[in-house]
Amino acid sequence: MIFELVIDILQSSVFRIIILVALSVVLYGALCGPQVHRGYPLIGFDMKDGYSRGLAKAQQQWIANGKDLINQGLAQASFQEFFGSYPGFEPFALDSSSKVVVDTVKGRLTQSLNLIIEELADETDKAVDELFGNPEDWTEITYKPELLKLVSRISSRVFVGPELCENEDWRNISTEYAVAAFVAARTLRQWNFTLRPVVHWFLPECRQLRATLRQARQILKPVIEKRRLENRQRREHGESQSKVADTIGWMDEAAKGKPYDAEVAQIGLSLAAIHTTTEMVSGLISDLCANPEYFEPLREEINLALAGKGWSKKALQDLKLMDSAMKESQRHHLGDIGTHHLLSSLGPPCGNLLTSHLLRLAAMNRMTVSPVTLSDGTQIPKGALTMVDISKMHDASVFPDPHSYKGDRFFQMRHEPGQEQRWQFVSTAPEHLAFGHGKHACPGRFFAANEIRVILIFLLMNYDWKFTAEGRKADKSFGQETDTDPTAKAMIRRRKQRVAL
Numbered sequence: 001m002i003f004e005l006v007i008d009i010l011q012s013s014v015f016r017i018i019i020l021v022a023l024s025v026v027l028y029g030a031l032c033g034p035q036v037h038r039g040y041p042l043i044g045f046d047m048k049d050g051y052s053r054g055l056a057k058a059q060q061q062w063i064a065n066g067k068d069l070i071n072q073g074l075a076q077a078s079f080q081e082f083f084g085s086y087p088g089f090e091p092f093a094l095d096s097s098s099k100v101v102v103d104t105v106k107g108r109l110t111q112s113l114n115l116i117i118e119e120l121a122d123e124t125d126k127a128v129d130e131l132f133g134n135p136e137d138w139t140e141i142t143y144k145p146e147l148l149k150l151v152s153r154i155s156s157r158v159f160v161g162p163e164l165c166e167n168e169d170w171r172n173i174s175t176e177y178a179v180a181a182f183v184a185a186r187t188l189r190q191w192n193f194t195l196r197p198v199v200h201w202f203l204p205e206c207r208q209l210r211a212t213l214r215q216a217r218q219i220l221k222p223v224i225e226k227r228r229l230e231n232r233q234r235r236e237h238g239e240s241q242s243k244v245a246d247t248i249g250w251m252d253e254a255a256k257g258k259p260y261d262a263e264v265a266q267i268g269l270s271l272a273a274i275h276t277t278t279e280m281v282s283g284l285i286s287d288l289c290a291n292p293e294y295f296e297p298l299r300e301e302i303n304l305a306l307a308g309k310g311w312s313k314k315a316l317q318d319l320k321l322m323d324s325a326m327k328e329s330q331r332h333h334l335g336d337i338g339t340h341h342l343l344s345s346l347g348p349p350c351g352n353l354l355t356s357h358l359l360r361l362a363a364m365n366r367m368t369v370s371p372v373t374l375s376d377g378t379q380i381p382k383g384a385l386t387m388v389d390i391s392k393m394h395d396a397s398v399f400p401d402p403h404s405y406k407g408d409r410f411f412q413m414r415h416e417p418g419q420e421q422r423w424q425f426v427s428t429a430p431e432h433l434a435f436g437h438g439k440h441a442c443p444g445r446f447f448a449a450n451e452i453r454v455i456l457i458f459l460l461m462n463y464d465w466k467f468t469a470e471g472r473k474a475d476k477s478f479g480q481e482t483d484t485d486p487t488a489k490a491m492i493r494r495r496k497q498r499v500a501l
């Protein structure tokens with residue numbers, strides 16, 4: 001009886017389907033899952049039975065052993081790719097749209113900075129007034145969310161024009177997509193890689209991401225179509241291209257007639273630009289409030305650079321102390337500040353544990369697409385995830401007193417013979433990897449440098465700043481991500497002397 005029942009089950013088509021699905025999942029895992037390379041530790045991957053033990057084990061290994069792993073030049077660590085082949089994650093795909101974004105930022109956007117600066121200043125002037133108000137007495141604000149709105153608004157003005165920059169739905173979506181993508185990717189990474197191709201369809205975080213992208217497409221589509229029509233009509237009438245920033249037209253140019261997804265490209269641009277810039281300004285505001293002696297010299301420099309000259313790339317380039325204060329802030333926050341403030345309050349042994357946990361130790365995430373042999377003979381196999389150690393950014397032999405914020409550090413270093421170009425905000429170097437280094441270093445850093453300077457001019461000239469009684473809040477770390485605390489507060493007060501041109 002039981003024997004017959006078993007035979008029936010084995011012969012049933014439902015059972016065959018279950019077996020088929022199980023075999024497909026195993027086969028998919030074997031072919032597409034992480035590959036184990038001999039001698040290369042893979043975090044969260046048990047070398048004995050070759051089975052992923054999940055995020056908890058990966059975190060334990062990382063806390064106990066993170067620095068060693070990085071020092072061996074091998075890091076998969078808590079970083080994993082952003083699932084660019086799954087729906088909803090399209091802006092992370094390495095396809096024609098992402099190439100169009102990089103080419104546009106490297107090309108027309110950077111070449112048009114002179115054209116863009118007036119627009120940036122005009123929008124920042126209006127937006128700062130609306131977001132920060134006119135407080136006559138010291139008033140408490142939670143500055144990071146306001147900075148995010150500010151950066152999203154002025155970036156949108158340049159990227160998609162005044163129409164969408166006024167559109168609150170677009171401003172929200174252009175910032176929310178990044179958050180939704182990080183949350184969805186983080187959730188998905190907690191699932192075994194063999195199940196991810198299926199579970200991503202059902203996970204609420206991934207569904208939310210797809211909905212956000214759909215909504216973004218709906219807002220962008222008519223604007224892109226309208227701009228394309230205007231550009232076509234202009235060409236047909238023999239007129240030159242738009243006199244204002246037009247990343248929609250510039251992307252079409254960069255695509256050189258090849259098909260690409262213009263909506264995804266616009267989301268990709270916002271994704272690369274908005275949170276990074278917000279993070280940078282938020283870090284700098286906290287550094288200046290913690291070191292208020294820099295406020296007045298920075299204001300004097302702004303007055304000198306701008307007075308009577310108007311908004312131009314040249315005037316902004318004259319802000320050399322500001323350039324230094326910005327670069328130092330990046331150095332200070334990238335893998336340093338949160339940890340050292342926290343460590344000094346905790347002391348060993350907690351401190352030692354946290355050093356490997358909290359320090360952002362590496363940057364420039366890469367995956368080898370073919371085997372690589374380094375100059376010392378080390379071989380990195382195809383498909384390995386690698387990162388670059390950033391400890392030089394806090395090395396006392398390069399940057400004396402490395403854990404202190406010194407706003408004029410790079411200003412002084414630029415005065416040393418032969419060092420003028422090396423330590424600008426936009427320069428990259430193995431000792432300062434905030435924008436990466438080499439071929440794929442951030443192409444948006446020239447735009448970011450100007451945008452951040454314009455923002456700082458309004459924030460510093462129009463307001464006095466200081467911390468609340470709560471003081472400075474340490475940065476927050478999630479795996480390889482380190483962010484300034486979004487709940488950090490400051491006091492602001494309207495200044496009598498405003499931006500004078």
Ligand code: HEM
Pocket residue numbers: 101102105109269272273274276277280363364365433434435436437439440441442443444445447448
């Ligand atoms: C302070 C603000 C910013 C910071 C700290 C920053 C940082 C970075 C970093 C670290 C990378 C990766 C570099 C590498 O892996 O070697 C990167 C790539 C990139 N960034 Fe930025 N970025 C900022 C602003 C911007 C802005 C405003 C834009 C666009 C206007 C932008 C566009 C891009 C693009 C397109 C890439 C990809 C480059 C490639 O794959 O070749 N970034 N950025």
